[in-house]
Amino acid sequence: MKDIEFKILENREIARDVFRMVLDGDTSEITAPGQFVNISLPGRYLRRPISICDWSKNKLTLIYKVVGHGTEDMSYMETGEYLRALMPLGNGYDIAAAPENPVVAGGGVGVPPLYALTRKLVEAGKHPYVALGFNSKEDVFYEDEFRALGVPVNVATVDGSYGKKGFVTDLIGDHSYAFSCGPLPMLKAVYSRVQDGQFSFEARMGCGFGACMGCSTRTKDGYKRICKDGPVLSWKEIVW
Amino acid sequence: MVDISTELSGIHLDNPVIPASGTFGYGREYWDLYDLDILGSISIKGTTVEERYGNELPRIAECPDGLINSVGLQNPGMDAVIHEEIPELAKHFHKPLIANVSGFSIPEYVRLAEAMDAVKEVGILEVNVSCPNVHGGGMAFGTSCQNVAEVTREVKKVTSKPVYIKLSPNVTDIASIAKAAEDAGADGLSLINTLLGMRIDIRRRQPVIANKMGGFSGPAIFPVAVRMVYQVAKAVKIPLIGMGGVSSAEDVIEMMMAGASAVQVGAANLVNPFACQQIIEDLPELCRELKIEKLSDVIGVIV
Structure with a gap:
């Protein structure tokens, strides 16, 4: 764990209240998808934990939703500004424990860490199937990015304004092993549909x-x- | 060469900086970050006789310049702490520790003191009579002169190690409680524990913390802590460990001028795990700037 300074390369809204922030800085200590960073913000006492969406050498991508004062502050930050983050934090997903055909099930702002996870699963020669759930059409993000990894992707919205009407669980089919991240009720529903897996809280x-x-x-x-x-x-x- | 060493009840400290109980665990999360031997001492996570899970989540609420916590003394219990945690910590920290203990009855405080008395790594026993987050214990003892005196007397009977009573700020007159502890034989005092606080989520119309109330700490409480250390320093002759929002070398010196012989750093570790290291690095330069040759000379200089 290090307290690392990052330079903001990009920070823009990609769906309703959802922002993608791309940062330039040392990512060498990240060991697994599903880890997170804890961001220090001026005037806020506690840091803000944000999951890692993806990383490469000296490039870190975060996707966050504005849900309170801290994430609102983040949404106003501009390209060229700096921020500090303690990282990497947490255990992350264990790719090696995955079967051949796991389902990757994400809901809303729980979707971002599943992107690097899916990339890593593909790189490890596995064949994940991606199921994403959102509330409505304007909340949907990263569908194309997941597809570009060469994996099957299905999307559901609660109000039916995009993709299948319903929940992530309606897309899981008979998959028995899930990688999941999302709101608690969703995690619970996915948990009860499968026999094994890894869930991010x-x-x-x-x-x-x-x-x-x-x-x-x-x-x-x-x-x-x-x-x-x-x-x-x-x-x-x-x-x- | 600036001398930043200090002393607590005959125990030499290389510097006055001590991570506060509950913000440093048993050292595990920090020993890979920096050399723990740079610290003056370490006050270990509050230890109880039995293992405790603690309170329901959420346990944390952010505040301007601070946070409220209601962890509820989660710890693996005295046997695991003595046989597993302290021996591991001793591989990374080679100076006398401060054992912070918390009971729910006088006999429990006595058992904890007896057990810690036998641990060679423990230099000082810090008796927590002020945890705001557990019912039927902790603060219930710390808010009455009579109870504080009784705990102190009984603990003193079973240990030869210096006994420091950790005082609650949630009282009408902290000086009288401090005096009661001193008269009952306390070797020193630690103050202040957290201030009882509360936050409400106005959108959900619910307290932010599951336990409704919790202990408020961080820079926001620093002025209250300085005031209480000052008041207690004027009321007793025994040494004080000052704490409450200390976040910088400046804060350490301010706390010592108020009357503290050593200083604990709490919440600051949680937002910057390198906080104690930074403070210790900054102290000599700040002393030079303030023309302090021997840091312990400033203890209680404010009349």
């Missing part, structure tokens, strides 16, 4: 690196900190 965090016990949660394997031992928990250990 959100939590209100204090430090983001395991020191404060602010996001400690019960699992079948004992107490785990979402920030440090997670955010990805395995299907087998989750307690709802």
Whole structure:
């Protein structure tokens, strides 16, 4: 974990209240998709944990939704400005544990970390199928980017304004192993449809690196900190 | 050469900077970040007799210049701390530790003190009578002179290590509680614990924290902490460890001028895990600028 300074290369709205921020800085310590960064913002005491959407050498892509004061501040930041982030944080997804044909199931602002995950799965020779859920047409993002990875992609919207009307779970079919990230009700629904998988959880965090016990949660394997031992928990250990 | 060392009850500290209990765990999250031996000491995560999961989530609420936490003393219990956590920490930190302990009854405080008395790595026992996040313990003891005196007396009977009572700021007159602890035999005092606080999510019409209230810490409480350290320093003769929002070398010196012999850094570690390292690096230069040759000379200089 390092406190790294990044230069903003791009920060623009790609769907309703959803922004993509591309940053220039040291990404060499990232070990797995599903890890996150904790961003320091002027005038805000706590950092903001944001999942890593994708990375390459010295380039980091984040996608975040404006949900409060901190993410609103971020949305006003401009190209050329700098920000600091503690990173990489969390365990991330375990690619090696994936079967040949997993489903990658994401909902809303839970979709971003699944992009690098899917890329890594493809690079590892696996054949993931991507199921994405959003509330409405104006909330949809990254469908084309996922397709460009050469994987089948299906989209559902709750109001039926784009893709299939319904939920991510309506797109899963008979897949038995899921990689998932999204709002809690969605994770729970995906969990009950499959027999195994890896699920990424959100939590209100204090430090983001395991020191404060602010996001400690019960699992079948004992107490785990979402920030440090997670955010990805395995299907087998989750307690709802 | 500036001398930034200090002393607590005969224990020499290379510098006054100590990570505060509950913000540094048992060191695991920090020992890969920097050499822990640069620290004056470490106050370990509050330890109870039995393992505790703590409170429901959410446990954290952000505030202007601070945060509210309601962790509820999550810890693996005294046996695991003594046999697993402290031995691991001792591989990375080779100076006397401060063992922060919390009980739910006098006999529990006594058991904790007896157990920690036998741990060679422990230099000071910090008795938490002020946790705002657990019911039926913690703060219930810290808000009455009589209870504080009784805990102090009973703990002193079973340990030869210096006993520091960690005081709650959530009282009408902290000086009288401090005096009660001193009269009962306390070797020193740690102050302040967090201020009881609350935030409400006005859109959901619900408290932000599951436990409704929690402990408010961070730079926002620093002026309150300085004031209380100053008041207590005027009321007692025993050494004080000052804390509450300390985030910089300037804050450390301000706290010492108010009367603290050493200083704990809490919330700052959570937003900048390198905070203590930075403060220790900054102290000598700041002392030179302030024409302080020996940092301990400024303890309690404010009359």
